[in-house]
Amino acid sequence: MSVARDPQTEARAAAATRLLRIALPVAVLVAVVVVWHFVVKLNDIPPYLLPGPGVVLRTLIADWPVLGASLVTTLWTTLQGFLAAAAGGIALAILFNQSRYLEYSLLPYAIILQVTPVIAIAPLLLIYLPQDTAVIACAFIVAFFPVLANTTLGLNSVDRNLAGLFQLYGASRAQTLLRLKLPAALPYMLGGLRIAGGLSLIGAVVAEIAAGSAGAGSGLAYRIAESSYRLNIPRMFAALLLLSLAGIVIYGLLALVSHLALRRWHESALGKDT
Amino acid sequence: MVDIAAQTAIDPAPPGGAVAVRLRGVTKCYRQGVRALGPLDLDVAAGEFVALLGPSGCGKSTALRLIAGLAKPSSGTVELNAHPAARRGEHAIGFVFQEPTLMPWASVRGNVALPLRLAKAPRAEIAARVDDALTRVGLRDAAEALPRELSGGMKMRVSLARALVTDPDILLMDEPFAALDEITRFRLNNDLLTLWRELRKTVIFVTHSVFESVYLSQRVIVMTPKPGRIAAEFHVASDEPRDEAFRTSVGYAAQCREVSAALARASSTEAA
Numbered sequence: 001m002s003v004a005r006d007p008q009t010e011a012r013a014a015a016a017t018r019l020l021r022i023a024l025p026v027a028v029l030v031a032v033v034v035v036w037h038f039v040v041k042l043n044d045i046p047p048y049l050l051p052g053p054g055v056v057l058r059t060l061i062a063d064w065p066v067l068g069a070s071l072v073t074t075l076w077t078t079l080q081g082f083l084a085a086a087a088g089g090i091a092l093a094i095l096f097n098q099s100r101y102l103e104y105s106l107l108p109y110a111i112i113l114q115v116t117p118v119i120a121i122a123p124l125l126l127i128y129l130p131q132d133t134a135v136i137a138c139a140f141i142v143a144f145f146p147v148l149a150n151t152t153l154g155l156n157s158v159d160r161n162l163a164g165l166f167q168l169y170g171a172s173r174a175q176t177l178l179r180l181k182l183p184a185a186l187p188y189m190l191g192g193l194r195i196a197g198g199l200s201l202i203g204a205v206v207a208e209i210a211a212g213s214a215g216a217g218s219g220l221a222y223r224i225a226e227s228s229y230r231l232n233i234p235r236m237f238a239a240l241l242l243l244s245l246a247g248i249v250i251y252g253l254l255a256l257v258s259h260l261a262l263r264r265w266h267e268s269a270l271g272k273d274t
Numbered sequence: 275m276v277d278i279a280a281q282t283a284i285d286p287a288p289p290g291g292a293v294a295v296r297l298r299g300v301t302k303c304y305r306q307g308v309r310a311l312g313p314l315d316l317d318v319a320a321g322e323f324v325a326l327l328g329p330s331g332c333g334k335s336t337a338l339r340l341i342a343g344l345a346k347p348s349s350g351t352v353e354l355n356a357h358p359a360a361r362r363g364e365h366a367i368g369f370v371f372q373e374p375t376l377m378p379w380a381s382v383r384g385n386v387a388l389p390l391r392l393a394k395a396p397r398a399e400i401a402a403r404v405d406d407a408l409t410r411v412g413l414r415d416a417a418e419a420l421p422r423e424l425s426g427g428m429k430m431r432v433s434l435a436r437a438l439v440t441d442p443d444i445l446l447m448d449e450p451f452a453a454l455d456e457i458t459r460f461r462l463n464n465d466l467l468t469l470w471r472e473l474r475k476t477v478i479f480v481t482h483s484v485f486e487s488v489y490l491s492q493r494v495i496v497m498t499p500k501p502g503r504i505a506a507e508f509h510v511a512s513d514e515p516r517d518e519a520f521r522t523s524v525g526y527a528a529q530c531r532e533v534s535a536a537l538a539r540a541s542s543t544e545a546a
Contacts, residue, residue: 094396159375161371161373161375162375162377164339164342164344164369164371164386165371165375166370166392167344168342168344168367168369169342169388169389169392169393169440170393171392172393175392179377179388179391179392180377183377183379183380184377186379264420265378265379265420265421265422266378266379
């Protein structure tokens with residue numbers, strides 16, 4: 001801003017803001033855990049109703065051989081679903097962009113697939129597909145639409161004059177796609193992928209829970225379902241904690257990838273003062 | 275000075291020989307059938323610097339897009355170097371838009387190289403031509419910069435370098451300096467004139483500034499809106515070099531006054 005301020009004061013204020021943005025949520029977390037601990041302790045709530053944070057942590061460590069293996073399974077499913085969603089969403093968006101008739105024909109069904117709750121589709125998928133494929137298919141169905149929708153938006157929001165320039169210099173379709181449309185769509189595409197990361201975890205969890213009764217699954221969501229039948233509430237919390245952490249890490253990783261890919265040129269990745 | 279009535283006769287092939295751009299009976303209609311432009315008849319000689327001057331909405335940008343082949347005329351013909359515009363050589367035209375229109379993800383070098391890359395020119399040739407074009411616009415040292423790191427004037431220079439890099443016969447410029455501050459605009463005006471004197475390209479320069487049109491061009495074509503038509507044209511007489519001295523000279527002021535008057539007259543005729 002134009003108001004003259006001591007740059008040192010400005011820097012100190014910025015540093016303080018950064019610190020607050022980390023310190024405040026951490027403080028909230030600590031407060032919640034402390035309150036949780038004392039509510040359980042003072043009311044003498046038994047662990048099969050509500051385990052305290054200490055019990056959850058101990059369970060997490062004690063059950064790690066089981067939970068760790070389940071975490072790997074769930075993450076592997078999520079990754080496969082995410083990759084399928086990313087590849088499928090981007091490929092479909094490019095196809096739609098190249099052929100309007102294809103878009104007219106298929107887009108309504110992509111939307112129908114998106115608005116139909118996946119938890120209702122999952123049991124059917126489990127009947128018709130091998131279980132691991134069905135789980136990946138669920139993750140794909142939940143996650144591909146934001147990639148498709150965002151990439152389509154990006155491909156269509158190319159600067160009109162830049163498009164004119166490509167036309168003027170006789171660019172082929174492939175050249176326009178590779179040199180203009182895809183780079184211009186990249187920020188949108190990455191936004192879609194960021195949403196898809198979290199959604200593919202949800203898809204994997206939904207499918208695991210749906211498959212749970214079939215018995216062969218060993219993912220974290222299956223552990224939650226299983227623990228629920230056995231009233232092993234501390235393990236439910238421990239598995240839930242791991243799922244939540246997995247979601248946070250996935251989101252963080254994709255945000256990082258997006259930042260690294262865009263930081264050189266895109267507004268969203270630039271500092272506020274540039 | 276040619277009067278509105280007198281101008282209907284087509285300007286005979288201008289001195290200098292070859293006609294670079296020829297428009298005959300060119301019109302452009304909107305989808306609803308409302309005529310936005312024309313009929314337009316215009317000859318621009320090879321190596322000539324012509325300014326299309328008029329208020330917003332008079333179709334001067336549309337005329338430029340028709341010449342570039344970015345839009346198709348509803349009727350009439352556009353010829354470039356005596357060929358129908360549809361069959362023009364690929365490198366015949368350089369276009370500079372009102373905005374710099376750069377790819378934000380590519381460096382200055384990448385942006386300027388674009389037309390050559392699209393034409394699949396050999397790598398060594400691209401490097402040499404890009405260096406040459408950047409040197410011409412004074413941006414040799416900024417080759418690796420990204421557009422966001424450049425000022426408005428520098429971005430416009432990149433845009434100009436990109437238009438020049440294919441060594442086109444015809445340079446079409448759509449109010450390229452309108453968004454710049456006056457000091458930068460004056461400097462770019464002078465640099466453009468230097469380039470034109472060195473390279474002798476045919477330049478069609480769209481502007482809504484009377485002062486800019488008289489300062490830059492050999493011929494000012496005054497257009498009126500609804501539908502866009504040519505109302506008058508002036509040959510700008512100046513034996514003296516176009517520089518800061520010319521900008522403050524009596525002759526320059528007198529010609530600007532004449533062009534302004536014609537513009538006002540054309541607008542009032544249109545209103546009547």
